Amino acid sequence: MSPEKAKAKHVMQVHGLKCSLPRLKILSTIIHLSTICAEHETTLMQIHGHLQATNEPISLTSLRQIMARLHKCGAVVATRSRSYRIAWI
Structure with a gap:
């Protein structure tokens, strides 16, 4: 398991979320992008673009819905x- 996926799994456990594959992919992508971005923040389009570039089939609509759930439970922070960004960064 990659370090990003391990961190993503930990974030889900801390916030009481089940570890679903789409959440794991999205959170690990946010963690990956935040390590290469100085602000530690990423937009939906950056996340979606990275997922598409790595052949992860998640639609923009699904991404928005999952991000709304992650924000509601406190796993991610919207600016x-x-x-x-991930809540603990």
Whole structure:
């Protein structure tokens, strides 16, 4: 298991979420992108673009729904600039 996936799994456990494959893919992508981005924040389009580039078939609609759930439970934080980051970063 990659370090990003292990961290993503830990975030889900801390926030009481079941470890589903789409959540795991999305959270590990956010963690990966936050390590290469100075602001530690990523937009939905950046997340979706990275998922598409790595052949992960998640639609933009599904991504929005999952991000809304992750935000509601506190696993991710939404900023005013419509970016997201993992809550513990």
